[in-house]
Amino acid sequence: MKFFLPYWEDWVHRDFDPITDTYSGGYENSLFAHEIFKPPPYDGILLSLGMFEFKLKLLKVNGRPTIRGVENVKEYLRVDSLGLPVMGDCGAFTYVNEKEPLLSVDEAVKTYSLLGFDYGISVDHICSDVILVEKGKEGEFSYKSKKRSRGKVKIELSEDELEFRRQISLENGEEFLKKAKGFHPVGAAQGYSVETYTDSVGNLIDMGYDFIALGGLVPRRTEFIAELLLTLKKKGLLKKARFHLLGVLRRELLPLMRDLSIYSFDSASYLRKAWLKAAKNYLGVDGNWYSSIRVPDCKNPRLRNKARELPLNVEEMERRILKGLRAYDRGELKDYGELLEEIIAYDRLFLRNEFKEERYRELYRELLESKIWKKCSCPVCRELGVDVVIFRGADRNRRRGFHNVYIFYKEFCSLNSNSGNRLEKLPEKK
Numbered sequence: 044m045k046f047f048l049p050y051w052e053d054w055v056h057r058d059f060d061p062i063t064d065t066y067s068g069g070y071e072n073s074l075f076a077h078e079i080f081k082p083p084p085y086d087g088i089l090l091s092l093g094m095f096e097f098k099l100k101l102l103k104v105n106g107r108p109t110i111r112g113v114e115n116v117k118e119y120l121r122v123d124s125l126g127l128p129v130m131g132d133c134g135a136f137t138y139v140n141e142k143e144p145l146l147s148v149d150e151a152v153k154t155y156s157l158l159g160f161d162y163g164i165s166v167d168h169i170c171s172d173v174i175l176v177e178k179g180k181e182g183e184f185s186y187k188s189k190k191r192s193r194g195k196v197k198i199e200l201s202e203d204e205l206e207f208r209r210q211i212s213l214e215n216g217e218e219f220l221k222k223a224k225g226f227h228p229v230g231a232a233q234g235y236s237v238e239t240y241t242d243s244v245g246n247l248i249d250m251g252y253d254f255i256a257l258g259g260l261v262p263r264r265t266e267f268i269a270e271l272l273l274t275l276k277k278k279g280l281l282k283k284a285r286f287h288l289l290g291v292l293r294r295e296l297l298p299l300m301r302d303l304s305i306y307s308f309d310s311a312s313y314l315r316k317a318w319l320k321a322a323k324n325y326l327g328v329d330g331n332w333y334s335s336i337r338v339p340d341c342k343n344p345r346l347r348n349k350a351r352e353l354p355l356n357v358e359e360m361e362r363r364i365l366k367g368l369r370a371y372d373r374g375e376l377k378d379y380g381e382l383l384e385e386i387i388a389y390d391r392l393f394l395r396n397e398f399k400e401e402r403y404r405e406l407y408r409e410l411l412e413s414k415i416w417k418k419c420s421c422p423v424c425r426e427l428g429v430d431v432v433i434f435r436g437a438d439r440n441r442r443r444g445f446h447n448v449y450i451f452y453k454e455f456c457s458l459n460s461n462s463g464n465r466l467e468k469l470p471e472k473k
């Protein structure tokens with residue numbers, strides 16, 4: 044089984060210095076997780092075309108799409124020499140609130156092919172039970188119920204509407220397979236019940252697909268996914284194609300996925316937890332999640348605007364905390380009690396909504412007491428030391444995310460060690 048890491052412009056600066064908090068340049072000074080860890084802590088990269096809408100502009104030079112001036116996605120990601128395959132998907136979640144996909148089959152085929160993707164997933168539409176639309180737009184849909192939500196309207200789609208989306212995905216799948224050239228086509232199966240998913244998979248196999256991506260499973264319960272996989276096995280469908288699970292990483296599901304010979308899955312959850320979750324930012328070598336210590340940059344204008352009047356010595360407070368943490372890391376500061384109170388007092392100044400003093404005091408105490416970052420021998424933890432558990436700026440936070448992916452991947456490889464499919468050859472291009 045293979046693990047793909049979704050890519051969302053998650054690179055760090057090569058020359059980042061945590062002590063001076065400086066770095067230079069942009070993409071030309073980029074460092075990817077697969078350049079820090081040898082071997083890379085994943086078997087492939089999933090890149091969503093939806094990302095071009097939000098983060099990366101796809102510029103056309105003489106009619107050819109380019110990413111930051113590079114014409115080939117594998118060259119852009121610098122993965123060719125590592126043998127890491129790149130899979131593309133249409134980013135169906137970015138247009139889930141629309142009547143139909145915003146991307147045509149022709150556009151998707153052209154983009155995958157010109158940018159040199161190894162695999163391209165067909166243009167699908169998620170059968171999401173609930174969507175959020177602008178007021179007045181709900182008339183375009185057939186729905187069971189609606190309610191106002193954050194200035195928009197939340198509607199619960201009828202089964203007819205869900206079926207309409209599933210049929211769009213299948214029709215697109217058929218056209219996509221006929222047109223795909225220069226990459227290996229992957230058929231996206233959508234559904235809104237085990238039966239409809241199974242039917243979609245059967246249809247895609249009949250069309251001629253030998254690789255199928257199960258989409259729209261992210262909000263589904265683990266029991267649902269398990270039942271779906273077992274049904275596909277029972278119907279003999281698992282043997283007829285390779286299967287990829289889009290965005291699904293459930294630790295408890297991995298043994299079943301391995302036993303059923305699921306080919307691959309992807310998830311960014313371990314990466315993003317590093318900066319999205321309040322309490323679970325750093326995955327320890329002991330398998331437990333730890334918080335990271337918030338030491339915001341007091342010069343950050345966005346933070347300054349939200350804060351009440353800051354004391355004149357705020358910069359001094361910040362400097363003392365960072366120095367204190369590093370002294371503790373080196374073993375020069377035995378008792379962290381005073382330092383912990385300074386950290387809490389400093390964070391209190393910024394009045395952040397999510398800041399719950401008592402809770403953080405406990406989480407920080409647990410982290411400091413454990414010194415868990417010192418037990419990890421990965422290149423990120425060795426290079427950053429205590430800075431890996433300091434929540435401050437993208438260069439630290441993303442590196443912490445890379446560490447989390449590495450810890451996950453180690454666990455995954457030991458679970459996976461019997462299957463030995465890491466060395467399996469890529470399927471032939473069409």
Ligand SMILES: [Zn+2]
Nearest residue numbers: 419421424446
């Ligand atoms: Zn580490």
